[in-house]
Structures are given as C-alpha cells and as structure tokens.
Amino acid sequence: MNKKLHIVSLGCTKNLVDTEVMLGRLKSFEMTDTPDEADVIIVNTCGFIDAAKEESIQTVLNLDAARKEDALLVMAGCLSERYKEQLQKELPEVDIFTGVGDYDKIDELIAKKQSRFTPHVFLSDNQERIITGSTSxxxxxxxxxxxxxxxxxxxxxxxxxxxxxxxxxxxxxxxxxxxxxxxxxxxxxxxxxxxxxxxxxxxxxxxxxxxxxxxxxxxxxxxxxxxxxxxxxxxxxxxxxxxxxxxxxxxxxxxxxxxxxxxxxxxxxxxxxxxxxxxxxxxxxxxxxxxxxxxxxxxxxxxxxxxxxxxxxxxxxxxxxxxxxxxxxxxxxxxxxxxxxxxxxxxxxxxxxxxxxxxxxxxxKMVGKRYEMIVEGPSEEHEFLLSARPLLWAPEIDGEVLVNESEIEGLEFGKCYRVEVTEVAGIQPIGRIVDA
CATH class of the missing domain: 3.80.30.20 (tm_1862 like domain)
Structure with a gap:
C-alpha cells in the first residue's frame, strides 16, 4: 500500500510551482486531503509579510495537532529559509526543515528524515511537475x-x-x-x-x-x-x-x-x-x-x-x-x-x-460582449452553475464568470468556449455559452 501525502502550498504562485515540483518527486505517494490519514505532511511556507508568516506558523501547528503519531511533518519554503536557525530551535513539532533550495531533493530528505538548507535558490530546469488545479x-x-x-x-x-x-x-x-x-x-x-x-x-x-x-x-x-x-x-x-x-x-x-x-x-x-x-x-x-x-x-x-x-x-x-x-x-x-x-x-x-x-x-463593460473562456467545471457558488474564466484574465486572482445557460450540448471541462456576458450581479458576471 502506498504511503499517503498531505501537502499545503501557501503564498504566491511561484511557491505553487515549487510545490508541484515536490509532487513530481513524490509520485509514489497517494494524495490525501485528510491530514490525519497522511504519513507525510508538507507545508510550503510563505515568509514575505507578517500576515503570511503568521498563517504559515499556524498552519504548521494545526497540522501537527491533527497528524497521526508516526507521521512526518515537513516545513519547507520561504519562511523556513528566512528564519531557519530560529525556527529549528522554536518548533520541535517539525521533523524536517528545508528552505528554498531543495524542492527537487524532497524525496531524499524524507527518506533520510534529514533537514537541509542548500545555499542557493532552487530554479526549475525541466524537472517533472504535477500540475494542480487545472487541466488546461x-x-x-x-x-x-x-x-x-x-x-x-x-x-x-x-x-x-x-x-x-x-x-x-x-x-x-x-x-x-x-x-x-x-x-x-x-x-x-x-x-x-x-x-x-x-x-x-x-x-x-x-x-x-x-x-x-x-x-x-x-x-x-x-x-x-x-x-x-x-x-x-x-x-x-x-x-x-x-x-x-x-x-x-x-x-x-x-x-x-x-x-x-x-x-x-x-x-x-x-x-x-x-x-x-x-x-x-x-x-x-x-x-x-x-x-x-x-x-x-x-x-x-x-x-x-x-x-x-x-x-x-x-x-x-x-x-x-x-x-x-x-x-x-x-x-x-x-x-x-x-x-x-x-x-x-x-x-x-x-x-x-x-x-x-x-x-x-x-x-x-463586458455585458453584451462575447469572450473566449475556459469552462473549468461546476462553480463553488452553486451546483447548477458553471465556472468560466476569460482567457484575458489570470487564474484565481481576477475572478470567474458564472455560466447559467448553454447552447452547446456535451460540454467538456477544461475546454474553451465562446461565452456572452449577459449581466453583472453585484461583482459577479453571469454568462451563457454560445459557441464552441
């Protein structure tokens, strides 16, 4: 039976890419959304500003409280790098510390139960990644x-x-x-x-x-x-x-x-x-x-x-x-x-x-106009609405268009369609799919 992995990526999208590299190195693990089932828990931390630092520390402590007895807790990323000496002294809950230089060695560190801080920043050079959150x-x-x-x-x-x-x-x-x-x-x-x-x-x-x-x-x-x-x-x-x-x-x-x-x-x-x-x-x-x-x-x-x-x-x-x-x-x-x-x-x-x-x-300004959009899947807003993102917008930060009507049968999530924006409810654009 494969060991189970629970991973949390905090902070920016640059951190997310590094997390995806770690996932690529840990393909033998089975992913779980339930931390108390995991054999290994990784928190890829953010250390940019106070609010991010507090979130990172609290996430580590919460996951320590939730983990099973023999699970490994790994603290990686920017906060770990920035305060490595201090955190290793003050967080005995953490089993493995690593910073921003060893994302592509995470499997080795886990196997050896070893903390390490390589004196350079990791920069992906065609390492295999497991892309999360999208198929497009x-x-x-x-x-x-x-x-x-x-x-x-x-x-x-x-x-x-x-x-x-x-x-x-x-x-x-x-x-x-x-x-x-x-x-x-x-x-x-x-x-x-x-x-x-x-x-x-x-x-x-x-x-x-x-x-x-x-x-x-x-x-x-x-x-x-x-x-x-x-x-x-x-x-x-x-x-x-x-x-x-x-x-x-x-x-x-x-x-x-x-x-x-x-x-x-x-x-x-x-x-x-x-x-x-x-x-x-x-x-x-x-x-x-x-x-x-x-x-x-x-x-x-x-x-x-x-x-x-x-x-x-x-x-x-x-x-x-x-x-x-x-x-x-x-x-x-x-x-x-x-x-x-x-x-x-x-x-x-x-x-x-x-x-x-x-x-x-x-x-x-979008109302009455048609845009190429990726239909991502069901919206979290309502089970009968679909979530679409105009190609003009960046993922996650710019929002979504809720689709409540379609003239196309057999929609495929992750594909592009022409969507007409019909109205804006509050700060939420609503649209209908008009063409493939």
Missing amino acids: HAYIKLAEGCNQTCSFCAIPGFKGKLHSRTLESVVKEVRRLVEQGFYDFSFISQDSSSYLYDQGETEGLIRLIEAVERIEGVKSARILYLYPSTTSLKLIDTIAGSAVFQNYFDMPIQHIDPEILKKMKRGIGSDRIVELLEAMKAVPGSFVRTGVIVGFPTETKEAFEALYRFVENFGFDRVSIFEYSDEEGTDAFSLEPKIDAETIRERAEKLGEIAERGMKASMQ
Whole structure:
C-alpha cells in the first residue's frame, strides 16, 4: 500500500510551482486531503509579510495537532529559509526543515528524515511537475531572486539576486506541458520584465514572447509581475501585437507620490509610471492590474490622498491593496515616522472601496460582449452553475464568470468556449455559452 501525502502550498504562485515540483518527486505517494490519514505532511511556507508568516506558523501547528503519531511533518519554503536557525530551535513539532533550495531533493530528505538548507535558490530546469488545479492552465517560472532594491521587500535577503532560467529551458518546459494537453500559460517571477538581464539580455521578455509564439499548441499566455523600471514601451507594443499573449498588463506600482516612491527605492518616478500605464490602457481590449501599499513609513495624509485620487481616476481593472508590513532586514524598517495600525487599516479600507468600484465598472463593460473562456467545471457558488474564466484574465486572482445557460450540448471541462456576458450581479458576471 502506498504511503499517503498531505501537502499545503501557501503564498504566491511561484511557491505553487515549487510545490508541484515536490509532487513530481513524490509520485509514489497517494494524495490525501485528510491530514490525519497522511504519513507525510508538507507545508510550503510563505515568509514575505507578517500576515503570511503568521498563517504559515499556524498552519504548521494545526497540522501537527491533527497528524497521526508516526507521521512526518515537513516545513519547507520561504519562511523556513528566512528564519531557519530560529525556527529549528522554536518548533520541535517539525521533523524536517528545508528552505528554498531543495524542492527537487524532497524525496531524499524524507527518506533520510534529514533537514537541509542548500545555499542557493532552487530554479526549475525541466524537472517533472504535477500540475494542480487545472487541466488546461499551468504557471511557468522564469526566474528566482531579484535585482531590485525596494526598501520594503525582504525577498532579495533570502532569495538573492536575479537568476533567470535559460530561454531554451523555458521553451522545453512549455513544449512538454503542451504535449500533456495544457494550452494556457502564465509566466511568473519576482520581476518578470527583468528576465535574462543577468545573462546580458535587456529584451529577454520580448525574446520569450517571440519564442512562445512559435510553439504549436499554445493558445493563450500572459505575463505576471512587470516591474515599472524594467518595463519598456517596446515590451508593451510587443505584447499588444502578439497573437498568443493576452493584452494583460500586471504592473504593481506600489505608490504614486514622488517622495514615497523615492523612499520605497522603486527606481522610477511617477511621471514614467503614468506614461507606462497610459500606454497599457491604450492597447485595444487591454486589462490593467496593479498593486499598491498603504501605510508606508512617512506616508502623509496628502501622499495617501494622491494615491487615492490616482487609483480613483485611472480606471484599473483590478487593484490589489497591501497594508505595509514592517520587515526586519529591510531599509524601510528603520524609517520614521511609522504609520499606526488603525490609520493603515482605514486607508486600506478607503482604497478598497475605490478598487471594488473599479472592478465593477470593468465587469459592467463586458455585458453584451462575447469572450473566449475556459469552462473549468461546476462553480463553488452553486451546483447548477458553471465556472468560466476569460482567457484575458489570470487564474484565481481576477475572478470567474458564472455560466447559467448553454447552447452547446456535451460540454467538456477544461475546454474553451465562446461565452456572452449577459449581466453583472453585484461583482459577479453571469454568462451563457454560445459557441464552441
């Protein structure tokens, strides 16, 4: 009888790719959703901000309480890497600790019941992965680490400088996944627009786009996490002109106030940010997503109001809002004055209202139009509704369209169909399938 495995992947989609590599190394295990049945429990942790750290620790403790007596509990990933000495002292509940360098050795560590922290970040080079959550979409990691010096970010401290995969390695992985039936791809890294900068290429992402376009079987793709200072107008034009890559622009700006941007060490001013965003917005059928931080140290009422007005007036399709987290080891940690927690929360809520209005307006523009969508399966909202995702949207973060009617018999989940959006109920688009 095969041993059973329960695995939890926390944090970002880059973590998810690493979790899928671990699953590929542990194919001999039988997966279980019930932790008290598992012989091995793995938590791939996130260590980016306080809330993520707390979630990771609590998940480990909850799974320790639920596991059977002889089960192994493994703590892997960013939090484990960032605080390896401290956690090994303070979490005797954990049997095996490993960080961000040994995902492809997880089977060996479990067999030996050995903790290990390899002094480099693991970067997939065509290891077999077991893709989770979809039969049509897969994430492709382009790089690890980051050359940016944002004053609020701890990632370079434990993941190091930018380390890009070769273009050949990425293309080989995409081809292999196409052979397995995947046709929709999201390309990810900490700073995707810097892809291949460490290999002397300043237009690496453009080369990637051109290479992926030549792969037969790729129907759709998008790039996540563009960094403003390494995003060019030529890159925007290349995406806009691509027959494969969606006009999807995901560029976290973090702020718009010039002084706050300087203190954040973003390497770019507000004028250039506006120029890039306007170019993205001008692309026909574009979808523009951003992320912002509220409550950064020294953020005055006036600086916040500048950010608020900008988000309100620009018309983003989606905005992710993050409350500033004071992270040791970052330059912002010593910045004063700090903004109190209540003010940060109030500002986040106020900006959240604008973000929701923008999302509703974006969805309302879809009514009466037809889009290519992947019909994923039954919706969690209701057993008689289907969940569909427009190819223009990124999985998980941009939402779903609920399908309540179809003119097509014998629908196949994971396939693309033409869906007409008929209405928006609250913040939920409703549609009907009109063609295959």
